[in-house]
Amino acid sequence: MEATAPIYSALVAAGFPSPADDHLEGKLDLHELMVKRPAATFFCRADGDSMTGAGIHSGDLLVVDRSVQPHDGDIVVATLDGGLTVKTLRKTEDGWELASANPDYPSFSVDPDDGVQIWGVVTFSVSALAKR
Amino acid sequence: MAVYALVDCNNFYVSCERAFNPALEGKPVIVMSNNDGCAVARSAEAKAIGVGMGEPAFKLRHLVDSHGLIMLSSNYALYGDMSERVMSVLATFSPGAEIYSIDECFLDLDGMPVDNLTAWSQQVRATVRRWTGIPVSVGIGTTKTLAKLANRLAKKSKKANGVLDLSRDARWIEAALKQTPVGDVWGIGRQYAALCGVNGIRTAFDLTLQPDGWIKKTMGAVGLRTVMELRGTPVHTLDTAPSDKHTTCCSRSFGASVTEFEQVHDAVMTFASRAAEKIRGEGLVSGAVQVFAYTDRFRPDQPQFSLNSMIRLSPPTSSTPHIIGAALKGLKSAWRDGYEYKKAGVIMLDLVRPEDIPRDLFSPPPESGARPTALMAAVDGINGKMGKGAVGFGLVPDDAPWKMRCSNRTPSFTTSWDDIPVVKA
Numbered sequence: 001m002e003a004t005a006p007i008y009s010a011l012v013a014a015g016f017p018s019p020a021d022d023h024l025e026g027k028l029d030l031h032e033l034m035v036k037r038p039a040a041t042f043f044c045r046a047d048g049d050s051m052t053g054a055g056i057h058s059g060d061l062l063v064v065d066r067s068v069q070p071h072d073g074d075i076v077v078a079t080l081d082g083g084l085t086v087k088t089l090r091k092t093e094d095g096w097e098l099a100s101a102n103p104d105y106p107s108f109s110v111d112p113d114d115g116v117q118i119w120g121v122v123t124f125s126v127s128a129l130a131k132r
Numbered sequence: 133m134a135v136y137a138l139v140d141c142n143n144f145y146v147s148c149e150r151a152f153n154p155a156l157e158g159k160p161v162i163v164m165s166n167n168d169g170c171a172v173a174r175s176a177e178a179k180a181i182g183v184g185m186g187e188p189a190f191k192l193r194h195l196v197d198s199h200g201l202i203m204l205s206s207n208y209a210l211y212g213d214m215s216e217r218v219m220s221v222l223a224t225f226s227p228g229a230e231i232y233s234i235d236e237c238f239l240d241l242d243g244m245p246v247d248n249l250t251a252w253s254q255q256v257r258a259t260v261r262r263w264t265g266i267p268v269s270v271g272i273g274t275t276k277t278l279a280k281l282a283n284r285l286a287k288k289s290k291k292a293n294g295v296l297d298l299s300r301d302a303r304w305i306e307a308a309l310k311q312t313p314v315g316d317v318w319g320i321g322r323q324y325a326a327l328c329g330v331n332g333i334r335t336a337f338d339l340t341l342q343p344d345g346w347i348k349k350t351m352g353a354v355g356l357r358t359v360m361e362l363r364g365t366p367v368h369t370l371d372t373a374p375s376d377k378h379t380t381c382c383s384r385s386f387g388a389s390v391t392e393f394e395q396v397h398d399a400v401m402t403f404a405s406r407a408a409e410k411i412r413g414e415g416l417v418s419g420a421v422q423v424f425a426y427t428d429r430f431r432p433d434q435p436q437f438s439l440n441s442m443i444r445l446s447p448p449t450s451s452t453p454h455i456i457g458a459a460l461k462g463l464k465s466a467w468r469d470g471y472e473y474k475k476a477g478v479i480m481l482d483l484v485r486p487e488d489i490p491r492d493l494f495s496p497p498p499e500s501g502a503r504p505t506a507l508m509a510a511v512d513g514i515n516g517k518m519g520k521g522a523v524g525f526g527l528v529p530d531d532a533p534w535k536m537r538c539s540n541r542t543p544s545f546t547t548s549w550d551d552i553p554v555v556k557a
Contacts, residue, residue, distance in 0.1 A: 039217040040263035042546065048557035056557055067263045077555050082155030085556045115157065119265075 034124045040067035042120065044077060044084065051075070051086055053101030056125050062086060066120035075122040080108065084119060134366045135241040135249070135272065135299050138279040139222055139256065141215075142267045142287065142294075144235035145173035148214045149204055151265030152545045152553050161202045164189050167385055168205055168539060205538035213546040217264045225256050230370045238276055240370045253295040272297040273305075276368045277361035280318040281308060281336065302364075309337035309362060319358040324351050336362055377414065382407040383477020389428065390473045396425055397463065398528045403478040404459035405525050408452040411480055412512060417448040417489065419482030421455055423462040428474035439473075441466035448482065448489050451508055452525055455480070 035041045044062045054075055056062070064077050072091040077084050078098055087098035087108070096110040110116050141147060145163035150156045160177040164170060170188045171178075181199045183192060195201035215234045223229050228240030246252045253270035260268050271283025278298055285308055286296035298305050315325030317336050327350060333339050339347075340362050348356045357367045382403040390396055400423055411418055426438040441462035445454060459478050514523050543551035 037263070039220040042553070043549075044553045044555040046557040047554045051557045058557065061552075062555060066265070079154035079157075080556075082153075083556055084152075084154065084553055115154070117154075119154075 034063050036123075037065060037067045040120075041065050041123075044086075046086055046125070050100040050102050050105035051088075053103075054088060055127075056086065056101070056122075057127060059128070061126040061128075062122050063124040063126070064120035065123045068121040068123065070118045070121050075125075077119040077122060078110075079115060079117045079119055086122060089118065133242070133299075134274055135244075136274070136276050136279040136366075136370070137226075137239040137241055137249075137253065137256075138232075138271045138276070138283045139237045139239060139260075139268050140271070140283050140287070141218060141235035142269060143173055143175050144215075144266070145206065145211055146175045146178075147266045148211050149207070149542055150175075151214070152210075153542070156202060159202055160195070160199055161204065162192070163204050163206050164540075166206060167387060168203075169385065172206065203540060205541035207542050207544065209544040209547045210542065214264060214266060218260055218266050218268070221260050221263050222256070225259075228370050228372060230372050238279065238370055241272070249297045249299065250295050253297065254293070257294055267294070269294045270296075272299050274299050274364050275361040275366045276370075277318050277358055278305065278308075278364065281312055281316075281362075284316060285311065305364065306337065309340060310335050312336040314339055317358065317362065319354065320351075324355060327351070377416070378483050379479055379481050380407060380410050380483065381477055381479045382410065383424075383475060383479075385475045386473065391469075391471065393467055393469070395532065396467075396473055396476055397460065398526070398532055399476050400425075400459050400463050400478060401456050401526045402524075402528055403476070404456045405452050407478050407480050408450055408455040408508075409512065409515075411483060412450045412508060414483075415485060416483040417450045417486050418445055418455070418480040419448040419484065420444050420480075421458045421462065422479040422481055423459050423466070423476075424479070425463075425473045425476035427471050431472075434472055435470070437468060437471045439463075439466045439468065442481070448484060448486075451505055452511065456525055 042064045044064055046056050046058060046060045046062055048058055056075070062077070068074075070076050070089055072089065074089050075086065076089045076098075077086050078089075079085075080098070085098070088101055090097050090099045090107075092109070097107050098110060098116070099107040108116070146156070146161045149161065149163065156175075158177065159175070160181050160183070161175040162171040162178050162183055163173040165172045168189050170186050171183055171192065172186070174183050174185065178201060181195060181201065183195070183201070189203065192201060192203065196203065211234060218235075219229070219231050219237055222237050222239060226239040226241060226244065228242075230238040230240075232238055241249065244252075249272050253272065256270060257268055260266055269283055269286045271279045271281065271286050272295075273279040273282045282296040282298045286292045286294055289296070296308075298308055312335060313325075314320055314328040314333055314336060315322065317339070320328075328334075328339060333342065339359055342359070344356060344359075347359050351358075360367050384399070384403070386399075390399075404421065407421075420442055422440070422442045424438070424440045427434060427436050429436065443458040443462045445458055449455065511523055545551055545553050
């Protein structure tokens with residue numbers, strides 16, 4: 001009868017333990033930063049040049065939080081003419097207006113009877129800089 | 133005292149579509165079932181022009197021209213995501229929540245520090261509406277059946293403004309019961325409603341007056357429980373941790389009748405693959421697979437046949453190739469030429485968690501086939517990342533007759549980067 005001995009192939013670490021082991025924390029997560037209330041947060045795509053003055057360019061990704069109470073000066077998504085539009089919400093002398101951030105585009109006064117409603121507040125805008 | 137709220141989304145599928153397309157507001161809109169078969173959701177305007185629930189789509193087409201009816205294919209990716217959002221908002225209002233269906237949720241309000249449940253419910257409604265865009269109605273009662281009944285009335289009455297609390301006053305309960313036809317009571321099927329009608333029992337109130345013995349004899353123990361709930365005795369408690377499913381089914385009607393074995397073969401392969409994916413997603417394995425296919429029962433002029441076959445899976449498994457293999461074996465053994473098949477499907481039976489597989493002396497050890505193999509984990513991983521159907525088993529032609537018809541499906545606004553809503557700037 002032949003005697004055999006098992007060969008262990010697993011590596012046994014015998015070096016100096018990493019001093020960083022005690023300091024492991026979670027990784028940074030953009031979603032965590034930009035999506036405070038997941039149930040109320042929607043992503044949209046901007047299309048057009050009327051908001052370039054506010055740093056929103058055509059094709060940008062907009063993070064829209066519907067749970068945020070809209071205030072004067074907020075950039076909002078509103079329902080207008082059966083579609084969704086992004087504009088700056090402004091208080092005027094006789095009410096509210098949806099203002100463009102580009103002199104080539106008009107602003108609209110908000111008349112609730114026209115079916116204009118604030119859909120949500122834009123909390124972040126994400127521009128892709130390397131288009132590939 | 134027990135107090136339950138039933139929160140129910142109004143015309144849920146239509147409301148999901150409207151949340152992203154304001155142009156649908158104020159117009160008659162319906163959402164059709166899988167394969168654009170019939171109306172499964174109707175806006176108030178669609179109801180007003182006479183569209184019935186479940187009405188076949190082809191009978192409604194004339195309303196497109198005459199009344200501007202908008203007919204949308206169902207977009208379940210969107211509805212599932214919106215449902216999760218609504219449910220998670222509701223969960224912030226009450227620690228006890230039971231998701232009863234995609235658009236309904238029971239809340240346990242027992243011991244909630246709330247003085248005025250009507251005002252509280254209005255706040256729930258406003259919050260869900262603002263955060264998700266979905267309108268909901270709230271019904272409150274001392275039993276789940278009464279909460280459900282309250283919800284129905286809350287929807288119907290303009291004055292209620294979407295909320296009805298029946299827990300405060302016994303007189304309101306009586307009035308509500310008198311306004312509710314027996315057939316509209318939760319848990320009373322059409323059959324029992326007819327039985328009640330024959331016996332002169334018209335309303336929910338009439339039903340509560342019947343002697344227990346008669347109810348039990350004619351409507352069984354389940355019927356008696358419903359009546360006890362209508363009388364205000366809670367029988368059904370909140371089911372917050374739903375038990376594991378025991379079966380799951382994946383089936384589809386063919387757009388056109390199918391006579392070729394190859395076509396049914398491809399369909400069964402796809403359904404089996406989808407069913408396997410479904411049970412893996414729930415961490416379950418299956419002990420048997422059942423295959424069926426049948427001809428169109430509404431065509432008495434054609435020869436009728438119903439194919440049915442069950443194959444055991446031993447050991448229980450969730451592996452796609454095993455399940456496809458068994459399903460096709462079942463199909464082959466039961467197949468008969470010469471019929472026009474209208475529908476086929478695959479049912480997974482005896483679903484268990486792998487750790488709960490009953491052991492017996494003669495079957496191979498479950499370890500060998502029960503756990504999802506590395507291959508399956510890789511397939512699910514790729515499909516999760518690249519989109520459903522990125523990789524799969526077998527090649528299936530794009531124009532297969534059983535592929536989903538969905539000529540009018542809206543984009544997956546919330547679940548696909550390519551489909552997110554476009555906002556005019």
